[in-house]
Amino acid sequence: MSTILITGANRSLGYEAARRLIEAGHDVWVAARDEARGRKAAEELGARFVQLDVTSDASVAAAVETVSETGLDxxxxxxxxxxxxxxxxxxxxxxLEPVFEVNVYGPVRVLQAFRPLLEQSSNPVVVNVSSGMGSIGVCGDPDRIESTLHNLTYGPSKTALNMLTVQWAKAYPGFRVNVVDPGYTATDFNHHSGPQTVQEGTDAIVEYAQIGPDGPTGGYFDRHGVLPW
Incomplete structure (x- = not known):
């Protein structure tokens, strides 16, 4: 059993990933900016709750203090x-500023703050949730829907997260650090327009959250396998 923290876990992909990981026998922290919604989600799931705003150093530091009670894998x-x-x-x-503040600076703030706790684990794992819109290879493939989209905010923020993943994997060789693309999933994020179910959208998250010390690191995956950068 691992102790897992998921940011933005009060709804959509985060909520479903938490549900599935709890079902698999793990101890899960639901981290959410909105305390009322986060607590409600945690109660429904049978998870732990920690208030965490990824844009706030103080909030992240307080969350680290709370999660230190159980440790983190x-x-x-x-x-x-x-x-x-x-x-x-x-x-x-x-x-660009608000998108990069959450999607890029948020993961940096959170991972760097939780690193000391992760280092105490025998199997520290990090899963960064990206998008096919962050893949230069995918966005240049005329057979992919992402190639038809013109976006200077969300897509580039996920490209930056992909590179952060590669750098963290090199800097922290004892960790397994990977990035995943959930795929075009029907969630609140896209007004439920995606063709995938939320379970399909969490397949890669759940899989790479449970890898062992011999698992991949510095990789980019979706539910079907390896993605081009």
């Missing part, structure tokens, strides 16, 4: 926002 950086999907010619730095 697995961190799932799931919290993210889509930002405004505005036409490319209209995009300004102001559109």
């Amino acid at each position: 697995v961190l799932v950086n799931n919290a993210g926002i889509p930002g405004e999907f505005v036409p490319v010619p209209e995009v300004t730095v102001a559109h």
Whole structure:
């Protein structure tokens, strides 16, 4: 059994991943910015709750203190926002800033703060939740829907998260650090427009949250296998 923390776990992919990991026998911390929603989700799931705002150093530090009671084996950086999907010619730095604050600086803030706890685990694992829109290879493939989208905010933030994953995997060789693409899943995030079920969308998250010390690190995967960077 592992002790797992999932950011943004009060709904959608985070909630379903928590449910499945609890069902698999793990001890799960539901981390959420909104305390009322987070506590409600944790109670429904039979999970632990910790308030955590990935944009706040103080909130993350307090969460580390709380989670230190149980220790930590697995961190799932799931919290993210889509930002405004505005036409490319209209995009300004102001559109990028809130997206990068959550999707890029958030995982940096959280992983760096929880690193000492993870180092105490015999099998420290990190799963960063990205997107096919963050893959340069996928976005350049005319057979993929991502290649038809024009986006300067969300996609680039996930590309940055992919590179962070590669660098963390090299810097922390004792960890297993991977990034996953849930795929186009029907969630609140996209107004339930995706063709995949939420269970299918969490397949890669659940799989790579449970890898052992001999598992891959520095990789990019979806539910079907390896993805191009």
